[in-house]
Amino acid sequence: MEILEAFDLTRCAHSAARLAGVDEKTVARYVAIRDAGGDPLVRTRRPRSIDPFLSKIEELVDRSQGKVRADVVHQRLVAMGFGGTERTTRRAVAEVKTAWRAGNRRSYRPWVAEPGLWLQVDWGEGPRVGGRRTQLFCAWLAWSRFRVVIPAWDQTLGTLVSCLDATLRRLGGVPTYLLTDNPKTVTIDRVAGVPIRHPDIVAAGRHYGCKVETCQPFDPESKGGVEHTVKVAKADLVPTSANLLPAYATFTELADACFQWCERVNTRAHREIKAAPVDRLAVERRHLHRLPAEPHAVALGEERLVDDDQTIRFGSVRYSTPPGHVGSKVWCRVVGDELAIVARTSAGLAEIARHELSTPGNPRIVDEHYPHHPGGNLPRQPRPRPRTPEEVAFLGLGEGANRWLVEAAAAGATRVRSKMARAVELASLVGLARVDEALGLAAIAGRFGDQDLASILDHLATSGIPDDVVIADENHSAQPGTSSWGRFGA
Structure with a gap:
């Protein structure tokens, strides 16, 4: 110069x-x-x-x-x-x-998110639980930056809609657009570059009131928000040598870890918006659509018909259901290590049973589902059903008479009918209540002899109700033994 x-x-x-x-x-x-x-x-x-x-x-x-x-x-x-x-x-x-x-070089136009407009979802490879692969369903609400991560066993259509339903209920509403990539559960074909949507995912979108959109193939930059969510979630939740996380023992433990991770990242200030996503979500909820009261049928799982024995078959295994659903359709869905069964009730769709997953040959039967069959697989106690006037008169004495008949029959007592007639005669003399109480004590003590009932009535008249009942067996026999002869000649 x-x-x-x-x-x-x-x-x-x-x-x-x-x-x-x-x-x-x-x-x-x-x-x-x-x-x-x-x-x-x-x-x-x-x-x-x-x-x-x-x-x-x-x-x-x-x-x-x-x-x-x-x-x-x-x-x-x-x-x-x-x-x-x-x-x-x-x-x-x-x-x-x-x-x-x-x-x-590709030039980018800055994308300015609007509240209540976009929800981006994607899948990521999760940790192994019990040697089995898991998947991480990741969702990202664009304006509030609210993140949701839900673990799953697979990426099937039912699991996708189920995770989507759980995400929308956690958000408290439905956005206008749902952006995802192009798996077979969303895009079944492409004609002249135009994606052909899966009819079931379109039906699910109509049910929730949102439109399903897909990004360009092999172009993750068009949904970078959820891609970053997947990257961060895998770095924090999948055990590696970098984060030194221990392996998950159960699927429930993984689900709890995902929920705690969402609580942590959604309550801290985001670097871009300088605010906590949970606070922004409270504002964005006013722009979200109303969420349907019931989930879409695909999210409920596979349809099954309840058989006459109140069971359904899933994976060649029988699972029991509560009474009142025989002949009706129910929906079965795997939730972690359990099988959730949903049915249509008077209050709408509701979960009626949940079982641990089993293997063929090992059915899951809950005794509470069969209140009219107490005892499960054990022998059932007979229920007295009187047919003759004598039987009606005896069983009419009360619950003690019913118990005496069942126990006497099991003990092999003889001359049962004559003893029943004797009890009815005694009831006319001393009263129904005293005879019924004596019959109950006789059933408990196992005393079914000819004079046992009269003896018990005499004892009740003189001494009252005993504090304890001695069961008649060899340990409490009044017959003199031969133990004294053991010392003979000593």
Whole structure:
């Protein structure tokens, strides 16, 4: 700049050279570059040995979309007669790649989210639980940055809609659009680049009041919010050597860890919005659509018909259901290590039973589902059903008479009918209540002899109700033993 300033002052190259302390030819060269519109400070690149091959390098870089390696290019140039070093080739390839990326760089328009508009969902590989693979369903509400992560065993359509239903109920509403990628559960085909939606996912979207949209194939940048959610969730939840997390013992433990992770990330301030997502969600809920009271049928699981024995079959295993659903349809869905059974009740769709998953040959039967069959697989006690007037008169004495008949029959008592008639006669003399109480004590003590009932009535009349009842067996027998003979001759 001093040279050019001296020339502008003197308008003479010789005088400007003396003022700037340089050669006169240097002044003339800088002035000529400036008058030609160039930059005097830019150094002129000297000719290189690789210059004749630059067109070939540009061709290879353009054909490979900027991915070709410099060593591969060098091998091609050597075969064409290039005698330079690989270092020269690497520098030339780097320059050409930089120029190619500058001309083919993708430009982005800043995406400004609106409240209640977009929900992005995606899947991520989860940790192994008991040697079995799991999946992480990740959802990201764009405006509030609220994140939801739900573990699952698979990525089937039923699991997808079920996780979507759980996410929407956690959000408290439905956004306008649901953005996801292109799995077979969402996009079944593409015709002329147009995605063909799965009819069931379209029906689910209509049920919840949102439209299902998909991103461009192999372009995760079009839904970067949920992609980042997947990355962070996997880094924090999947045990690796970097985070030193222990392995999960059960699926429930993994589900609890996912819920705690969501609580933690949604209650801290987000770097972009400088606010907690849970606070922003409270504002965005006013812009969300109303959530249906019942989930979509696909989210409920697979349909099953309840058989006459109140069981359904799922995975070749029988599972019991409560009374009142025989012949009706129910829905079965795997939730972690359990099978949830949902049926339509008077209050709408509700879960009626939940069983641990089992294997073929090991049915899951709950005794509470069969109140009219107490005892499960054990022998059932007979229920007295009187048919003759004598039987009606005896069993009419009360519960003690019913218990005496059942116990006497099990003990093999003899002359039961005559003893029943004797009890009815005694009841007419001393009262029904006293005889019924005596029959109950006789059943407990196992006393079914001819005179046992009268003896018990006498005892009740003189001593009252006993504190304890001695059961008639060999340990409490009144028969004299032979133990004294054991000392004979000692």
